Amino acid sequence: MFFNSKTLSFLIAFITTILLLAGLLIIGLSFDIYLLLFLLVFFLLSSFFNWLLLQFLIFNEIKNINMLLDRVKNKEYAYSKKALFRSPATPLNKLKAEIAEFADKKQQEIEELKKLETFRREFLADVSHELKTPIFAAQGFVHTLIDGAINDATVRDKFLAKAAHSLDGLNMLVQDLITISQLEIGEIKMHFTNFDLQQLTEDIFDQLEETAKERKTKLKFYKYNPRSCYVYADKMRIGQVMTNLIVNAIKYGKDNGTVEVRFNIEGDEVTVFVKDDGPGIEAKHHKRIFERFYRVDKSRSKDKGGTGLGLAIVKHIVEAHGQKVHIESEPGQGTTFYFKIKKGKVLNESAAVKK
Numbered sequence: 001m002f003f004n005s006k007t008l009s010f011l012i013a014f015i016t017t018i019l020l021l022a023g024l025l026i027i028g029l030s031f032d033i034y035l036l037l038f039l040l041v042f043f044l045l046s047s048f049f050n051w052l053l054l055q056f057l058i059f060n061e062i063k064n065i066n067m068l069l070d071r072v073k074n075k076e077y078a079y080s081k082k083a084l085f086r087s088p089a090t091p092l093n094k095l096k097a098e099i100a101e102f103a104d105k106k107q108q109e110i111e112e113l114k115k116l117e118t119f120r121r122e123f124l125a126d127v128s129h130e131l132k133t134p135i136f137a138a139q140g141f142v143h144t145l146i147d148g149a150i151n152d153a154t155v156r157d158k159f160l161a162k163a164a165h166s167l168d169g170l171n172m173l174v175q176d177l178i179t180i181s182q183l184e185i186g187e188i189k190m191h192f193t194n195f196d197l198q199q200l201t202e203d204i205f206d207q208l209e210e211t212a213k214e215r216k217t218k219l220k221f222y223k224y225n226p227r228s229c230y231v232y233a234d235k236m237r238i239g240q241v242m243t244n245l246i247v248n249a250i251k252y253g254k255d256n257g258t259v260e261v262r263f264n265i266e267g268d269e270v271t272v273f274v275k276d277d278g279p280g281i282e283a284k285h286h287k288r289i290f291e292r293f294y295r296v297d298k299s300r301s302k303d304k305g306g307t308g309l310g311l312a313i314v315k316h317i318v319e320a321h322g323q324k325v326h327i328e329s330e331p332g333q334g335t336t337f338y339f340k341i342k343k344g345k346v347l348n349e350s351a352a353v354k355k
């Protein structure tokens with residue numbers, strides 16, 4: 001830079017001194033040695049104070065702004081906020097703060113893009129793995145039949161049934177993926193109505209009776225549950241939430257165990273609890289349990305079946321109702337999933353009487 005702070009300070013002091021000399025001569029002072037000494041001292045002091053002002057109020061700030069701009073150009077958006085706000089508020093500091101704020105936003109965008117890229121890679125790997133299993137299984141059964149086993153009626157029927165089962169699992173996975181995608185982009189709209197959640201859960205218990213019998217699991221309501229529990233929500237989607245949570249509790253609860261559903265009515269909200277008496281889940285898994293394809297114990301989860309998307313669907317549906325789904329669990333203490341939902345209007349007053 002041709003004009004640095006020292007050069008400018010001397011130039012300003014010189015011009016100021018000349019103007020002061022002209023003013024003194026105009027008012028009639030004679031030019032002598034004392035006036036010359038006064039002007040020299042004035043020039044030196046003026047130069048020093050001008051340099052201080054220029055250096056610390058202007059040039060340092062311009063230097064910092066240039067450094068920030070260089071970082072932005074080089075896509076290095078991290079910076080020290082302590083260094084940014086050490087100086088008092090001035091127009092240059094405000095400009096520096098705006099540039100730093102822009103850099104901060106860009107840094108956040110970069111971090112978010114990195115997370116999304118990591119998520120995309122993991123998701124593609126998970127989807128590929130989940131799709132590969134049923135496809136390869138069905139492919140193996142079909143090729144075995146093509147290679148000659150089709151002539152054996154017993155083997156043929158057995159392998160066709162297994163191939164159909166694999167393809168049913170593939171279809172379920174694809175349907176769950178479509179559901180999650182539609183929920184995430186808002187394509188699925190919630191249709192809110194008043195309905196009895198107690199009755200809906202009883203219907204789900206009936207539907208899952210055979211599934212529960214396979215593990216000798218008892219499905220029951222909390223003994224102090226109300227006889228009816230009206231909520232205002234999307235009946236079909238909340239039914240999907242309850243089904244997923246109860247199926248999950250059956251699969252991961254213990255044999256000869258119990259799955260309990262409880263409704264707690266408080267104010268204008270209902271808290272829904274689904275509890276199992278299984279082995280429980282360590283706290284380190286709680287934050288990720290609702291992620292797509294996340295499995296606490298991958299080897300055990302594969303044996304249990306399912307698409308690995310059930311809890312992710314639960315999370316999205318509950319959030320579409322403006323609420324959050326939570327988990328309480330400790331190893332050896334079972335697991336409880338719970339969420340809040342808006343209380344609805346009772347459609348049948350006689351059904352609201354408690355047992």
